[in-house]
Amino acid sequence: MRLFKREELAVDPLDLARLLLGAVIETTEPEGTVAARLVEVEAYRGQDDPASHSYRGQTARNAVMWGPAGHLYVYFVYGMHFCANVVGGEDGGPGAVLLRAAEVTEGLDLARARRKAARRDHELAQGPARLTSALRIGPEHNGADLLDPASPVRLFTGDDISAQDIRTGPRVGVAAAMDTPWRFWIDSPAVSAYRRGGRVRPGK
């Protein structure tokens, strides 16, 4: 297992998404280290992708998406949760891959303590906000370099996943992207359940 190289990640998000399946993300805190193997991701591009945060241009929140590949983009959603992305694409151009689900492989006790609602281990990081919660990724990690061995968040290469084991489908919870199958996953109990885009619960 080794850290990724910057040039490996500076590719189109669609290619980066496949690359990240099976890769391992690891966070280190004073209390210990938690590592997880990515089993589900979604690609987000730039101005040609209406579902992307970067579609309408650069803002204070999504500025990291325009930066160099290999950094972490963390954003806040629904007033409660954080989601983590790996920045891809070329410098000066937006692009990122949302980390949706992973299997915790190291630091299980720590992850269980952080995710008290998870009744089974495969639920520890089964979903984008659960993943950040299990790994304790927060706003302080926004813009962190995933390729620096001294960084609190790092990204390692994992198993080679053969193309035939990669499943694709529409992205989850994205109203504007029902016809772009940019969600990628591999068989695992930790893959999150698919939910249709648009307002899931109309009314209220």
Place this chain on the structure above:
DNA sequence: TAGTGGATTTGCT
């Protein structure tokens, strides 16, 4: 076990 309401930031309309 299935269904629903709530927490509460960000940025566009």
Place this chain on the structure above:
DNA sequence: GCAAATCCACTAA
């Protein structure tokens, strides 16, 4: 103002 790349506690059967 409103909708969003969500999760979980609570309720009813």
